[in-house]
Amino acid sequence: MRYLLIFLLTIQVATAQDFVWTPGLQRAYTDLQKLRVQTGRQLASREPDNGVRLFVADYADMLTLVTSDNDRLFSQLADREDERLTALKHMDDNSPWQRVLQAEVRLHWAFVKLKFGKEISASWDVIRAYNLLAENQKRFPDFLPTYKSLGTLHVMIGSVPESYLWVANLLGLHGNIRQGQQELLRAQQDSTFGLEARLIDLMVRAYVLKFTDTDGQTLQRLVQGNRDNLLLHFFGATIEQKNGHSEQALTYLNTRPTGSDYQPLPIVDNILGDIYLQKGQYATAETHFKQFLHVYTGQNFLKDSHYKLFLCYWLANQPDARARPFLAQVPGIGRTTVESDKAAQKFAESYLKRGVSANQKVLMRARLASDGGFTDSALAYLRPYTEGRFTTAGEQAEYNYRLGRIHQRRDEPDKAIPYLKRALVLSEPGQLSFGATAALQLGYIYQQKNDRTKARSFFQKALSFKRHEYKNSVDNKARAGMSR
Template identity: 75%
Template sequence: MRYLFIFLLSISTASAQNFTWTPGMQRAYAELQKLKVKSAQQTLATEPVHNGVRIFLDDYTDMLILATSDDDQAFSTLSDREDERLDALKDLDDTSPWQRVLLAEVRLHWAFVKLKFGKELSASWDVIRAYKLLKENQKRFPNFLPTYKSLGTLHVMIGSVPDNYVWVANLLGLHGNVKQGQQELLRAQQDPTFRLEARLIDLMVRAYVLKLTDADGQTLNRLVNDNEDNLLLHFFGATIEQKSGHSEQALAYLTKRPTGPAYQPLPVIDNILGDIYIQKSDYATATAHFKQFLAAYKGQNFLKDTYYKLFLCQWLASDKTDAQTRPLLQKVLTVGRTTVESDKAAQKFAEAYLKKGTSPNQKILMRARLASDGGFTDSALAYLHPFNDARFPITTEKAEYNYRMGRIYQRRNEPDTAIPYLTRALTLSEPDQLSFGATAALQLGYIYQQKNDRAHARSFFQKALGFKHHEYKNSVDNKARAGLSSL
């Protein structure tokens, strides 16, 4: 009996150690969240290889390396590790709530990476399997908080699926909505291990799927300032603020970001800085950052967008001839891929410009667009204020003029002035299904949502979804669907 007891105790102890967050594991995870990949790898090298947490953190490390480099060769070398790690986790204690959570995390790591490398179908299956693992874990261990970080994220994604794809989600057994996902993310923030990651995901949901409020911006600012040595937070803080039209704040985050050899290289920061300086009409500084990005970057995403922005720097500076600038647009057609929306938009612009040329009005509209997108509304208004839509003979330009004016006044918190411009942009865009109509309808939905006019908000979100073919369809549809879900 004594030996049987010792044997059973040893089994119980081994099972418990399958998923142990040792002090070393905790340090490594904290370092990875700061993008201090090398020091995390050194710490992990001394930890037990059969610990499920070690397997998860090794996988997290590979995901960060691939996501920050976009290196196709590295992806080819590392991609076999997904199955190896899934098999290793499956061999561990399946009575632990950690097993299904970490299996799901590994699948989501690779889903994210595969999307960046154009492997959409394989990524989709990873997401579906991760969802089922998390739902099973929720059913078996409803009070296990780590489940809700990624489950909440997936419920937000499912809740923002466009109407015409809802049947697909239902067929695959995927159910959820944005409000449910946000509640689960808030619940996950009570967990000491995943608290920081859950807070960041929640803010990204608010910026990319919903609409970032002033209170959200203040929360983000505190989060970044409280973590001065966290490069990842400074990076995501900048992307969130830039996405929300606050490029000056984004620049502040990037200017004070931690740097040095301890951190994983992040070439895309130069691309973001280039975007900010082109919005500020500082074309020389923008050009320098875009060139630094191209020199350091090994991936295929954002190449079309970068050469397009280099073209804009020369074109808008007005110191180059057409013959000098056209090669940059020709380059757009030959480099990279069109996985991300910015590359799709760059490709569309280059094709149209090289085929038909452009009118003088397009420079005016482009300067206003860039300034408005960055939140520099005084400059944007100065570009457009001398004109009305009679100045623009082409329907596309009329629609863009009205859309830009509407967005400028919307950003200046003058919604009643913005509404007629956005409505006019929508009306002009509907016959030819121009993208300005979809984005104008989305913004009108937001305005009426803020006015608590649910009927008008719902109508405009549905109109945004009704535009079938434009380069921003994925993001507009996701936001419109999320808007409808929140009403």
Template identity: 75%
Template sequence: MLRILFLFLLTISAAHAQDFTWTPGLQRAYADLQKLKVQSAKQLLAAETGQNGIRIFLDDYADMLLLVTSDDDQTFATLSDREDDRLDALKKLDDSSPWQRVLLAEVRLHWAFSKLKFGKELSASWDVIRAYKLLSENQKLFPSFLPTYKSLGTLHIMIGSVPDNYVWVANLLGLHGNIKQGQQELLRAQQDSSFRLEAQLIDLMVRAYVLKFSDRDGQTLQRLISENADNLLLHFFGATIEQKNGHSEQALAYLTKRPTGPAYLPLPVIDNILGDIYLQKSEYSTATAHFRQFLVSYKGQNFLKDSYYKLFLCQWLGPTQIDAQARLLLQKVLTVGRTTVESDKAAQKFAEAYLKKGVSPNQKVLMRARLASDGGFTDSALAYLRPYSDSKFSLTTEKAEYNYRLGRIYQRRNDPDTAIPYLIQALALSEPDQLSFGATAALQLGYIYQQKNDRARARSFFQKALSFKHHEYKNSVDNKARAGLSSL
């Protein structure tokens, strides 16, 4: 009788062990998904048998990649019921395994990311909260289980960068964490072979979008991409990270060398990024071709306002400068897409202001300087501004922008002492009307004094950046300022 009972228990244990198994086929499928080779991954997943939680997770991962790269509302409506199906299937598997809660959380985060892309912020927020609670519980139950820390570390960084006036909300919801804790957890997650590459990429994206991206981080990113030459996702995120940090020539190199072909998932947004880079380089006809191609191939609602705004800029700043045709493009900004992402919000704001009041001729000079500086083409940016001085601009907004642009140009040229007076002047001019140039100038001054190890001044400027209440870049500026304060 005891022998039969022992065999029965062994059978149950063996069955449960199969609930979360990384078979060779699933390992290959996950590797392909990370490269955006979704079709080959789906073929590998279809060949797997049994109710394996790893397969359920990877099926969901494939759907998430399709949704966030296409931005197609119809596809989202078709696939959205799968979240509950996948969660129900995972809940039926062995809850004594450290994998169960991790994969439940991963599925919720997949859908949170997807829902944010489609403007479903409230539902996405609840998915994030539930994922956090699952991962926190798993950490307590299995503290040495490394896969927990990839997403838990990311969430702790997000919670740690919440602006002060929203901290009480996070606490009320039971969300606790800070940036330093999250960074340590992401480093710990990189020790795990399953999620190492993903954890490395998340760590670099956090440094680029929440913290301060350093030259050393850029070298790490370059090495990671060179070691994974067939990984389209890495080339894409590498380009977005470098473009975000004012290194558009490096971003262009990553996109030029990216793997292509029918094996990879289409990424229409790459044409939008290429359009941005060529616009920064003042190559207006090439930029126009990329923005047009994006609008033809893209099925979503994000980046439409941004693309028509950029087409306007190509026409407005280009050699022909036919303002009447450019105005028609700007009117299109008001009728297409949505204002979920910051670039679309900025495009909408510019279009409304321009069509209502027009702009002074000086705006073209400032815009050329801004685009060149944003791309890291500081020689061109300085050349645009050298013939001008503060006194040549009549409007306060233009004076503030002129000073901000010069400050950022010198900051990018590693000349912070020259940059400081311009950024301080931009801040002073912006504060009465709460212009975005003041918030971004304060943020950059915080970074400069942080590098100088002047913690008191750095803290003061980060707090000043947070004090600006209404501007189109508030989310990103506040996240970075909050992260800066946490690091002091």
């Protein structure tokens, strides 16, 4: 009897120690969130072997893989997912951390697998993570760490194109954007995942909803309040660049923390190249793209960088013999997992097969400048032209769309409306992407004017375009716009 009692006490002590956030593990996780990966690994290695240490080690592996894009390293580390999940499953089932950390590990590897083109396996990880989090919510409804990733998944489910909703429902995935945002807001109160939840909420606003000036101010406060956090500076830059504020993105990158303590981020040079390309500083852009290719060992962004190097020469009016070789390499290198590589592949195939008109160079300069928020330059490129100077419906639609977006970015919605409407009309017969994106922007403009009827009609018009390369992202934003 005495030995049985000792055995039971031993089991209780063991399970009680399964999920302990020791001060050392807390410091390790904080360092990892700043992209101090090696320091985080070292701190974690000194701590007792428990479920939290497994999670922290897994987080370090995920950060290493997604920042390096190293295929060989991915092959070496891939088995660790199952090993860690098996270990976590055998830990204390009565702890709210057991399912949360299993879900986090699955989401880490889902993110990694997407980067390496393993979409099906990544999808199954997401589904299993959702089920773990949904179960944890039922068992421990007040446990805040559940809501960071559950909220993220509910936003993702709510963003699924309507034609695929039946698949989500069939798999037992339920949720909507508003529900997810409320859960992310709740998760921000958590001492462990609160910072991550705040960043995810801003990324949802940037990539799914509409990023506002207020959101930009919130992001700025978050970055400035964490000056030693490389991850926040990086995501701050990508968010601002995505939303047409490349000058602010440049500020975040130029003030980012550096040093041997931080994980190398080769992709920063690719982003800097993008920004200087938008600014029309082609020689500086070229330097950054070449530096990226010199140090990067992965397969993503190769097509994109070679395409952008072509643009540096082409837009600077260099001889075709200097520009074309970069574009000629695009079809045979890298992969088309990320959107920018897909766009590069499409442009290269079209240009190499048919060439482009001189008008395309004007439109490209205006597009890049407008995308970066450099609207004075963008307007100057297009001012000498009229719609009649462009010969094809595609060029005419793009001309009107670019002018509409320029005026919209300059906070001149009434000037933007006729151009965007004209782009929509020209695009409908051929189902061009400019029509879908113009309709989306018209929806936003009328939403700001509080004309809900017109806003909804334009969001529906955006959804009606069936064949274009930006359908998923446009549909997500249009559906989110209607839900508001």
